Amino acid sequence: MVLHKENALHVQPIQQGERIHLLDSIRGVALFGILLANMLFYQEPKFISFGLSPNEWTESYNVAASWFLDLFVVGKFYPMFSILFGIGFAVFLKKAFEKGVKAKGLFAKRLTILLLFGFIHLVFIWSGDILVNYALAGFLLLLFFDLKPKTVLNWARWLFIGFAVLIGFFGIMNAALLEYFPEEIGVTTEVIHEANEVLQTGNYGEVLVFRLVNELPVVILNLILAVPMILPLFLFGLYVTKRIDIFRVQDHLDWVKSIWKKSLVWGIVFTILFAVHKGEVLPIPSFLSLGLADMFRSFSGLALCIFYMTSVTLLVQKQTWQPLFRLFSFPGKMALSNYLFQSFICVTIFYGFGFGLFAKVGPALSILFAIIIYGLQMAVSYYWLKTFQYGPFEWLWRTATYKKRQPMKVKG
Structure with a gap:
């Protein structure tokens, strides 16, 4: 692809008239699901996955809410966001190639800016950031753009299966170590108490120091698995754009219905397997059940994610459902800004420099908050969006990418 200087001077981001509104609606649904899932994680130190939970919610309504979140929400919506990222990646490169620019270099610049956003968010706001993972995995995605659809699908499928099994293996090892060597491996109740104390009552500086010392190392360690695990999800999105015309999904509804049926069946199967092992129903060692639950959570998450996405795609074709999903499209159009604002809002609610509700809000009330x-x-x-074309962080991202101030207000 030859770079034409005159085109490079006029390269522009995708304009509002070029947007795929179905993707905005699905992105809005994903944003809500991510908020639902994250509400409890805002109330737990990041290192508790290696030890004890900071609290146990034993009320029947909290137990029911916790099971609902585990079965149908947690691990189902970040894959949705990831698949949408893969779709957006392909659309971005296709548009850039059509305009005669060095598309991969431009996308790499876009990823670098996203990485900067994520780093600031991770360090100064909340340790559960996903933007750093997305940016790093995005650089790997560039290696797959020119491959044939079937090759992309095979890479996506086998990478996902491989890493899901690996997560299950690590889950078994971690649970076994906690069961047999709890004092050497587990997080002590004293550490949990310290975390609750600082995060519930500390000012911003105290919370920041605690997070940098105790949480950031865990997050960085998790990148070793988290980034490769996201890559196959990106590849599933890339495959979709190679398999169908994403701008004319209505011409491919038979294919969508086929995927919908398969994802429903596999979603039911893997969700049952996850529930059986999470509940430790089978007469096998506890550490084995918990590790297998981690693995089946990954499989059920992908299956239900695809089921949710295809369900929205099919429902949007029906006029009675269009107003509802149009509502979801508004936050979906400015998903980056809304994702970051969710963090600003929730750390204010839960941390000591705000309302100090850390570890005090159970699963049921968390759903209401969300x-x-x-x-x-x-x-x-x-x-x-009645006044502006983009969310504030979308505008900043675009302006930095193209090194030119982007028009903000809606024309006319």
Whole structure:
């Protein structure tokens, strides 16, 4: 591909008229699901996955809410966001190639800026950041753009299976070590108490220091598995753009229905297997059940994620469902800004420099909090997009990528 200087001078990001509104709706649904899943993680130190949980919610309504989140929410919506990222990657490169620019170099610059956003978010706001993982995995995605659809699908399938099995293996090893060597391996109740104390009552500086010392090393260590695990999800999205015309999904509804049926069946199978092992129903060692639960959570997460995405795709074709999913499209159009604002809002609610509700809000109330926060984001996004073309962080991202101030206000 030859770079034409006159085209390079006029390269522009995808404009509002070129947007795929179905993807905005699915992205909005994913954003809500991620908020639902993250509400409990905002209330747990990042290192508790290696030890004890900071609290146990024993009330029947909290137990039911916890099972609902585990079965149908946690691990189901970050794959959705990831697949959408893969789709967006392919659309971005296709548009850039059509305009005669060095598309991969431009996308690498875009990833670098996303990495900077993620680093700032991770260090100064919340340790559960996903943007760093996305940016790093995005650089690997560049290696697959020119491959044939079947080759991309095979890479996606086998990478995902391999890493899901690996996660299950590590889960078994970790659970076994905690069972047989709890004092040497586990997080002590004293550490959990310290975490609760600092995060519930500390000012911003105290919370920041605690997170940098105790949480950031765990997050960095997790990148070794987290980044490769995201790559196959990106590849599934890339495969979709190679398999169908993403701008005319309505011409491929038979294919979508076929995927919908398969994902429903596999979603039911893997969700049952996850529930059986999470509940330790089978007469096998506890550490084996917990490790297998981690593996089956990955498989059920992907299957249900695809089921949710194809369900939205099919429902959007029906006029009665269009108003609902149009509401989701508004926060979906400014998903980066809304994702970051979710962190600002939630750390203010839960950390000591805000309302100090860390580890005090159970699963049931967390669902209510998420609905209220997302409802507000829907309303703010709707009114924001009446005046502006992009969310504030989307505008900053585009302006930095193209080294040119992007028009912000809606024309006319």
